[in-house]
Amino acid sequence: MAMEAMRAVQILNPSGEVTMPRPTRQRVMCVANQKGGVGKTTTTVNLAVALALHGNRVLVVDLDPQGNASTGLNVPHHAGVPDVYDCLIDQVPMEEVAQAVEGIPNLYCVPATIDLAGAEIELVSVVARESRLGRAIQGFPMEFDYVFIDCPPSLGLLTVNALCAAQEVLIPIQCEYYALEGLNQLLNNINLVKAHLNPNLDVSTILLTMYDRRTRLADAVEQDVRNHFGEKVLTSVIPRNVRVSEAPSYGQSVMTYDPGSRGATSYFEAAQEIAERGAKIGVAA
Ligand SMILES: Nc1ncnc2c1ncn2[C@@H]1O[C@H](COP(=O)(O)OP(=O)(O)O)[C@@H](O)[C@H]1O
Ligand SMILES: [Mg+2]
Numbered sequence: 446m447a448m449e450a451m452r453a454v455q456i457l458n459p460s461g462e463v464t465m466p467r468p469t470r471q472r473v474m475c476v477a478n479q480k481g482g483v484g485k486t487t488t489t490v491n492l493a494v495a496l497a498l499h500g501n502r503v504l505v506v507d508l509d510p511q512g513n514a515s516t517g518l519n520v521p522h523h524a525g526v527p528d529v530y531d532c533l534i535d536q537v538p539m540e541e542v543a544q545a546v547e548g549i550p551n552l553y554c555v556p557a558t559i560d561l562a563g564a565e566i567e568l569v570s571v572v573a574r575e576s577r578l579g580r581a582i583q584g585f586p587m588e589f590d591y592v593f594i595d596c597p598p599s600l601g602l603l604t605v606n607a608l609c610a611a612q613e614v615l616i617p618i619q620c621e622y623y624a625l626e627g628l629n630q631l632l633n634n635i636n637l638v639k640a641h642l643n644p645n646l647d648v649s650t651i652l653l654t655m656y657d658r659r660t661r662l663a664d665a666v667e668q669d670v671r672n673h674f675g676e677k678v679l680t681s682v683i684p685r686n687v688r689v690s691e692a693p694s695y696g697q698s699v700m701t702y703d704p705g706s707r708g709a710t711s712y713f714e715a716a717q718e719i720a721e722r723g724a725k726i727g728v729a730a
Contacts, residue, residue: 449705456704463500468723475611481598483619484654489595490517494698495716497552507557509597515556519696522556530560532581579610613649620663681714
C-alpha cells in the first residue's frame with residue numbers, strides 16, 4: 446500500500462515540476478495502426494497526460510470520427526462543437542478549436558465530432574488534401590513540446606494527413622493476436638508517404654500493449670516484435686489492466702483515475718522513455 450501511494454505521488458507530480466526532460470524541438474507523433482482496438486487511443490491519452498503532468502506542453506489531436514480520445518480527456522465533442530473537421534475542411538485556425546483539458550495543466554485537445562466521418566470523402570476534392578492537418582498544426586501559435594495525433598483504424602486520407610504532419614510514427618502493437626500480420630500494409634503506406642510527401646517521417650517508437658503475461662503467445666509476440674524492430678521498441682510494456690479500460694468511462698486517463706495501478710505505472714515509464722529519447726534528438730552522442 447505504501448509503495449502504491451508513493452508511486453501515485455510520483456505519477457501525479459502535484460508540484461508540477463519538470464521531471465520528464467523536454468525535447469530539444471517539437472515532436473509531432475502520429476499514433477497509427479490500421480487495426481482497431483490495439484490501444485492507439487489509450488496510448489495517446491495516457492502518454493499525453495503523463496508528459497503534461499511532468500512539465501511538458503502537450504497537444505492531442507483527435508483524428509478518429511469516433512472521438513474516443515476526446516471522450517478519454519473529457520473534452521466536449523457533441524455535434525456542433527468546433528472540431529478538427531473544421532480545421533481540415535474549412536481551414537479554421539486550430540487555436541479556435543483546441544480546448545484546455547480540465548485538471549491537467551499544459552494539456553490541450555483538438556476534439557473530433559461526428560462531422561469528421563465525412564472528412565475522408567470530402568478531403569478527396571480539396572486543394573493540398575494531404576497537408577491540411579500539418580499546416581493547421583504548424584499555424585498553431587502556442588508552442589508545444591509534443592503533439593500526439595490519434596489516428597482512425599484505417600489507412601485513408603485522415604491517416605495520410607497525420608503521416609504528413611508528423612516527424613515520427615508511434616505504433617502500438619497488441620500482444621494478443623498475431624501482431625506483425627497486417628503491419629506490412631501500414632509500413633508500406635509510411636514508406637509511400639516518406640517517398641512522395643514527407644521525407645522526414647520515421648517510425649521511431651513501437652509500444653507493446655495489452656500484454657498478458659499468463660499467455661505464452663504474448664511472450665512470443667514480444668520476441669518477434671523486438672527481433673524485427675530492435676531498439677525502436679520501448680523497454681516498457683503495457684500490461685492488460687482493468688483499471689486502464691475503466692478510466693475512459695470516468696472521462697479520465699488511468700494516470701489520474703488510479704495512479705497506483707500497474708497500468709498507470711507502465712504508461713508513466715513509457716512516457717519517461719519517450720521523453721529521455723526526445724532530450725537526445727539533435728544532440729551529438
Ligand atoms: N492495457 C490495457 N488493459 C486493458 N484494456 C485496455 C488496455 N489498453 C486498451 N484497453 C481497452 O481496449 C479497447 C481498445 O483500446 P483503444 O485504445 O480504444 O484502441 P484503438 O484506439 O487502437 O482502437 C478499449 O476498450 C480500451 O479501454
Ligand atoms: Mg482509437
